[in-house]
Amino acid sequence: MSEMRSLSKSAEAWLHGKNPRTWSRAHFSTKHKSDLLLNNNSECFNKIxxxxxxxxxxxxxxxxxxxxxxxxxxxxxxxxKYPGPLCPRIQKKLSEIVNQSNNVWQVYAGNEKYEVNCGLGNKYVVDLLNSSCSCRKWDFSGIPRKHAISCMQLLAVSPETYVNTCYIVTTQLNIYSHLINPVKGPIQWEHAKDMEPILPPMIRTPLGRPKQTRRKEVDEARKSGPKLNKTGQQANYTKCGKTGHNKRTCKGIFGGTQMANQSSSLQILNQATSMDNTASQPFLSQQSSNLLANFRAKLPFKRKSVLWTNIISFWKSCLIMLTIVRLYILS
Incomplete structure (x- = not known):
């Protein structure tokens, strides 16, 4: 909190107005065996x-x-189909913790309590009888950490026996032992007789495309990030490499190299034609004619729009048909 006070006093005051049991790990309740701060159940249900x-x-x-x-x-x-006594993910996490428990030293204090030394003055108190550790990670998650597992190895006890019962396969089978009975189709449902008919609500179709995603809160994180405003930003068309316009208003040639080559050729052509008549005049005139030919060959061919071409051809065909009909009537 002192570090937060040095960064922002308003943030510290805002947190002081909240219950510490909702945001501080030191005040979390150890009744529910979960160390996550995410509401994954609601997120998964909204996705389904x-x-x-x-x-x-x-x-x-x-x-x-x-x-x-x-x-x-x-x-x-x-x-x-689970092979062991624990769920597969919990068994994998427990195996990783067992591999990390080799660099600690434990001292027995009696009544199944131990003092575990992790080096550099870090000492933790482990109570195997109450399944508790002073680091509070075992209390939150229900999975023993390396401090407690080192004590279990000293007693030659399997760590699986100290894992909370919510991670056991038999508990999972009891959770999903219930079922939802199948239901007949709506045509076979019994109609209520002594009941007024329920009219459907008034349908109001708002403008725009209907939203499929859930409406998020103001302080909720978004995957795509905050939506930025483009007011005051200068457009940049990547094909011509120039700023200040887009694809619709671009008047240059696609690819800045072709425009640069044509401009350089035009400069050389102007220099060749502006030189005085000297003894090398035939050679310069031939060089300028070659540059002029190359420059004209690189000029873009202006194609007419396909839409206008189709419209002109349509009207031409209509005029021809009208002329044929008129000649037929006059004859």
Missing amino acids: ILEARDKPILTMLEIIRRKVMTRLVSMREAAE
Whole structure:
């Protein structure tokens, strides 16, 4: 907080008005075994229902029900294929932590408590009985860290036995053991008799293309970054290499090298024609004629627009048809 105060006093005052349990890791609750600060469940759910968000209410609910029903089945079948007692990602993370626990020293203090020395005055207190460590990482995530695993290795105990039960395969099977029963089609539904009909809401079609993505908050991070304003910026057309115009208003030749070559040839031609008549006049006249021929050969051919060509040909054909009809009537 002192470092933040030196950077911005307004940010420090804003954080003081918030509950520390919502933003400070030192005040987080250890009841929920997760060390993430992201709301991934809501993000994944919003991604899944993207197809159903713009549908009518019954169609939307049916799509969401079917997706949740198939999701429960797929997760239950995946949990049944797990080989070990832990979930695969947790088992991989635990194996990496075990490899990092070789450079610490532990001292037994009694009652399953240890003092772990990590060097340079870093010491941590590990309580295997309460599954706690002073670094608080084990308390948050439910996965023992290298300080606690070194103590488990001293006791020749498997670290998998100290992992929280939420990461065990049997817990995952119990979570996905429930199912959503299938539902008959809308044609076979029973109609309520003693009920007033529910009229559909008034449909108001706003201007523009309908949005498919979720409306984000002001302080929420965006993937594409903030939208910048182009007011006051100078346009730059990359094909001709000049600024101040775009493709529609460009009057040059594509590729700046061709325009530069033509301008240099024109300068040489002017210099050759402006020289005095000397003994080498035939040679200069021949050189200037060659430059003039090359310059005319490099001039761009102005093609007519395809649209105007089609319009002119259409009107010509109409005039011919009218002339033929008139001659036929007069005859």
